Amino acid sequence: MKIFITKKIPQKGIDLLKSAGHDISIHDSSTPLSETELIKASQQVDYVLNGGMQKFDANFFQNCPNLKALSLMSVGYDNVDISAATQHGIPVSNTPGILSGATADVAFLLMLSVSRKAFFNHKRILQGEWKGFDPTANLGIELNNKTLGIYGLGRIGFEFARKAKAAYNMEIIYYNRSRNEEAEQILGARYVNFDDLLTRSDVLSIHAALTAETKNRFDKNTFTRMKNSAILVNTARGGLVNELDLTEALQTGQLWGAGLDVTDPEPMDPKNPLLTMENVCILPHIGSATVETRDNMALMAASNLLAAIKGEKMPQIINKEVYQ
């Protein structure tokens, strides 16, 4: 079968597909494909594996009538019009679970880095501004026994809460579409309403998927409800946060700090004022970026595709209804 991979993925995934005898073409470039290029390349194959953050909209599915399945090497699928895929009979799969630990580590890294102004202090050394030990300058805030609020307590939110509880005995509160009994039993997490999440969190970490409902969920109104001493962490998707409102909230001291692994757009403009702020730490979407996790994601994405090729259900199917 002919398979198109939209961005180079770890070799283990490619080898798995090749060992099954398939004909693979890869877009091996740091420049994402344009919509036209993506459609053109996908029209010539039976299966697509998305290694990047390409968008698959209704127009894509309409223009690729021979496509049989789409495998994503990501857990997030806000870049895919799932209902259009289903309408065209295309099963779509993702890579849940195996990246939760690595992504929770990045949420932890950002929480701690913001609380101690780590990135800013690093920049001071680079710029020759470190004049020696100073007892009153660059003071951070401690995390011990503070309250961690999780927005979207699913797989990654749970892992992050578990690490934060173990390291700092943080009290865990959460807001979710439904109760998470495992987190309540294991971590003593308490379900609260959205407003309580805003007003009670010392650190508020975002872990829900980007959907029409969650887009811009964190804006001026929400920041006004949060503590002035609070830290916002986002490792989910940039679109959940209104970036201009966040910038203003940080500039005016409405919020103490922010740690972002995701922005909207990506890549972020290097001139963005958030990058120069003392109380902000930003990373370039590296939540799942470890050798081990990326190997596992590539293998899982390849396995999903192999199942589809054999006429089986993709194990990590998103749109189950396509099989009915």
Ligand SMILES: NC(=O)c1ccc[n+]([C@@H]2O[C@H](COP(=O)([O-])OP(=O)(O)OC[C@H]3O[C@@H](n4cnc5c(N)ncnc54)[C@H](O)[C@@H]3O)[C@@H](O)[C@H]2O)c1
């Ligand atoms: N930074 C990265 O590299 C990176 C890596 C992996 C995942 N992600 C992002 O993290 C997201 C979460 O991944 P996951 O595996 O934990 O997903 P998950 O589905 O296990 O957890 C998401 C949780 O959010 C909840 N939720 C959804 N909509 C909600 C809403 N409107 N209000 C409240 N709660 C809501 C769900 O009920 C679920 O419990 C992904 O969708 C992806 O966008 C980012």
Ligand SMILES: O=C(O)[C@H](O)CO
């Ligand atoms: O959704 C995901 O899986 C990430 O954004 C990339 O690992």
